[in-house]
Amino acid sequence: MNILAGTKNSFALSSCLLQWGQKITIFTNCHKFCIEAKVLSKEPGTQQYYCIPMKNLKCSLLFILVTLLSQCIQAQQLPRRAFLGAQLQNVTEAQQKSLKLPTQQGVHLVRVLPGSSLAFAKLKVGDILTAINQYSIVNVRQFMPLLKKFKANDKVKLTYYRQGKQRQAHMTFQEFPKMQSKTYDVIYSSVKANTNHLRTIITKPKGNGKYPAVLIVQGLGCATIDSPVNRFSKAISDSLTGRGMVVMQVEKTGMGDSQGAPCRECSFEEEVEGYRQGIKALKKMSYVDANQVFMFGFSMGGIIAPIVASQMPVKGVIAYGTVGGRNWLEYEMENTRRQAEMAGTPYDEISVIMQAKEKALHYLMVEKQATQDIIAKYPETAPHLRYPQHSQYLRSVGSLNLAKNWLKINAHVLVVHGKADFVSFAKDHALIAKIVNSKHPGKATYTELPNSDHWLNAMKTMQRSRQNRRNRNNAKNYRLLSIVSNWILEKVKIS
Template sequence: MLRFFALMLVSCLTYALPAEAKELARRPFLGIAMKTVESKETSGGPAVRVDHVIENSSASDADLRSGDMVVSVDGKEISSQEDVIAAIKPKREGDVLKISLLRDGHPISKDVPLIGLPLEKSSDFETIYEAVVVDGTKRRTITTRPREATRFPAVLFVGGIGCYSMESPLDDQEVYRQLLSSLTRQGFVTMRVEKSGMGDSEGPPCATIDLDAEKRGYIGGLNELKSKPYVDPDRVFIVGHSIGGIVGPLVAAQAPVRAIVAMETVGTTWFEYELINRRRQLKLAGTAPEALGRQMQVKQWCMHRLLIERDAREDIVQLRPECKEEMQIPTADVYLQQIAALDLPALWAKLKIDTLLIYGSADYLTSAEEHLAIAEVVNAERPNSATFIEISDLDHYMTRVESQRESFDRRRSERPAAYHDGLGTTIGRWLKDRPG
């Protein structure tokens, strides 16, 4: 698969970063698509070929060309796309990358000054890049706001599990960006907080941090959001997607909000969720009925060792190699173990705030029952404060598909679907009904 580093022109941006954000250097815009190939030019082993160079990027400015074979970066030998990514990751705008290439069999050395990645922008609203200090390090925040000079209700968005950037400057069709753009056009300020070490953010690598550290990042962002002069502090909400439907209420328990939205999430215990979800996906994958029991026994053993006994994944795989497939969850062991230790019903019961639960029936990763379990406990504590909405053609990835089968097959074949534009409207209408 080609790995793209950029698809937009930096020169089209005309607005400036605020002073505090300027202190948080921008991640670089290399501007190449590349592929790992077998090459006789590099001793017959794997090599990285430049397949495409984006105009007005760092690579194009340095005259990198399609067909160039990358031999080394900053003196380190390159044999895969991952090697190139690792070399670029610690760099920031203004740094220089030293690249050794083979072009038509001839060695070439290039000093590549790195320009910054483009910023998100919209003609409909303002996009503001700032930073908040968390655990002594700066985390990038991306805020969108209507242009009018007044105070608006605001949403802190908490995304799903894993390590990825929360901004999409190169793709205005990315689902998180489309959801938040929809809410901004409906009159809401929105904020995203980059995870530790992701995007422009400082801090330890995201893959190493625990749940408490991630939560502190969102609390820092939420407090900053409430302090904005263009935000109505009495109408600040949290919208959480997937694992964000667990992290969101943890944040709200320490930094109160007017109401909370949780969608495509988990409302029971994480251990039982892992088992139910695995069985559902095995069936969708066409696993023979007689093989289901055996596979579920493996899943149960592996997850018990990881989540209940709190063994390290590498130790578990040493004991039973088949556990590797069962534990491919993109986060630190301790993060998962902290999630598994949560009493989620008790967490929701303590909040006592208006709650919207959204489930898409095409979502094969969660279930309506998970969301109804949250609604039940919330309404038991505060009658009629939880609302459950099921959207028939919505899947876990916030796209419009007809069924769990279609979503599952699309994911396996890497065929994306279009964002479900009714989702933002549904959330916006419900939030507008929550007065200050």
């Protein structure tokens, strides 16, 4: 070890421990030898103390160093993903002709963000990017997964066309911008869940102390939580952390910085394990009150939360826009009919749709046939087999006894349904509360949230939500977050 700085009785030591962000300080006197290990790369205030009598110094010191080195290996942090910084479109046939491009392959730079990697490389709006290092770029769909090969600080060579002339440029990938706040701390960390290494974003109130904590459980599908365009992730932290709570959000595998299986190929069990590890890590944090940990699940997250809570006990569980009182297949059948009726489909056609839906679910869930084989044999089932996750993921969900999972937990429960939510049912939320209260009277509360749909868009009716669901400029109704924060603080105060 190299001595970096010291006084008569304390020394800051450097080894591989400092390389991964752990500061080691030694304190000695005539009777004791103490080591303070403060993890700098994880969360503020995380530290461990080792004190031993001087007479046992040699053997004990060896044990301490081995312990710290093992933690060094385990605590390797995820590298930050690369920030390209552009809005992209496929090259059109008209652009190929006007720019005299040899082919229609490549991506068109519609917008280049200031401070981005492309901006530093002096690429401009209108340029056509055709290759990065040895990789040819075909179109946007092929290029986006290709970007996952690169991390911040990687140096690459770009091939592009500007006004019909081929050019090349060298570029260093900048780090993707992190969430920031002036009113609370933002900590980027990670958890390991089997073979997946998942990014976690933790927000905590400034200052010392132990705070109640909330783990956010995402819904179905694959979208990054770590992006400036994800307004909801920031709104959660602003609301809950602004009221004195630690919030942890877990990035799904293959999304953002997370490494492991591609998100759409992730199994349901793998996803559950990621949140289980999140709760485990949250409870160990020095600034978290381990007896005041809550889970907040959205949509599919409301199915996952009670499973995790039955294995890793928590103070409370909140579910919004979910399924839970009855099983998944019951829900799917009724929701299919409701969607068809809302679309104004004639009733005789709805009967045909329901037959196709039943057939799709039977062969997918019961017979466990591959999606492509079902569609090949029964083409009418194709519209009913378009899921954002792998078919095995849905089979796992379909096999769950959702009521049993809620009966397994002994925690306070809040279930909320948006009045304009046409994806989930109010009666499922009321049933969850009824099930929980049947075993633990008074522990569950159900409430209906006016002027809110499945995605917290400010909508007054289900029909209006359905008509405007793809509009990215919808106003949001974040009153849910106030309801949740008030409920959590009430439960913390009671204890």
